[in-house]
Amino acid sequence: MRSVRPGTISAAFADASANAPDSRTRDMLVSLATALHDFVIKTQLSNDEWRAGIAALARAGETSGDARNEFSLLSDMLGISSLVNMISAQESATPSSVLGPFHQRRAPKLPNGGDLWKGQPGEVLVMTGGVFDAATGEPVAGATLDLWQNADNGLYAAQDSQQRGRNYHGILRTDAQGRYAFTTTRPVPYTVPTDGVAGEMLRLLGREAWRPAHLHVIVEAKGYHQIVTELFPDDDPWLDRDAAFAVREELVIHFERCSDKGAMPDWLEARDRLPPEFLTGSMKFYIAPKTRTLERPT
Template structure:
């Protein structure tokens, strides 16, 4: 099309895609082009601004590694990750929330009642809960939980060479009725990485880099949709200003305390816990596939 103009370029892009083999791919990419073109026209983007954006993406590629993905961080900080989570959460199920950049595959298996704390620094915490069918409220047999969190210094294992590999990561198989329990430490609030182009964006906008403390969970069970979510202990000062927009009301977990004798008897660390210990009760509702 030799007479392309600001008014016709979006349709030209769609016309060029006429031979696309997959209708959904065509729909998504044509919609993306439509909104990108509208953004350029609405903001009257300058050459310098356009080039600054390209250079930011170039830097993001240069610093991205298997342990840190700057593109995921951009998606998180723009609220895109959160919005994708929200529009894909089935009705009645626990809300999806950010996967984040620090998940490690191949987490070690942890028996129900197992110990992630291992006498490390931090405030010991007992987590108990149940994985439920979102429709019936019944426990889901065979559910597994991929768990990970940061240590007391606010760092995940992949960020901290002083921590053992896959520290505070575990794959836990729930009891036949969907219940589970384990010991850990209370996770800590932390700053998202802000030494790269995503951090430059935060500074340009005068935004905070803080995330409230949370426990990551991927819940899976045969016949159910996998659930990627985060659970946030109540009382954190950043619950209403999460840099990546990950908090939902149903993901905020009440924190209480239990006397040692009130903790589940199969907890491996029971004899080492203090007289009173923090307690986080979780309910995880999964939607059928």
């Protein structure tokens, strides 16, 4: 490697990686290194700029922890998370969207029809719907929905010491007909954290930090591909200016105003405690089987 030059360093990296035990890992890392080499050459990156980039990555690591992942946030703001979701999507399944930096593992179990609202401030929302096989249209019993969202003050539980741990987080299972229901409050738009590297990047680019209101959902069932997605109310002012590039037309839903508690499922835990007027929303999730060809029924 005595004759490495800007035009030959990518080939040298590939040659040095020839004995990688896993070909997929080798291909990805060689492609990454080649793209980075091209970036350095195209931008004529200086030593000072390189050091600033390394320092930014170090700060992202320092900011990250159990309650927040700055690298995930940076990926969202760069559009990488959304791009990975789009190219990895299963045909005919409900589109994916970004995971976000505030998902918490080991969320409390929530009975189907359970209550995330718990009398907290905000517009009460009843969500109903079902999970279906994207190949056959048949309901999927026992599918899990991992749910989380922000509170009416715009903050997730991980950001807000005034909220109890894992507030507005819960995991429920669909019934024998693939149905689900739960009560919560309408999520609200918010700005992503701007005190870290991701926020610094937004400021450097003159970009807004707003995300439209959304409900996070991870849908899983044995024998099916997982879906990580978000649901967006159709009247949100930030739908077309999402800092994470995560909105998909199929994930935009309409909230109706309702005053008829009796029209809600009789297995809805908080049905009798609903206010005189509340919101309702509905979403059918289609999940892709791992072994069958997909063609969503009409």
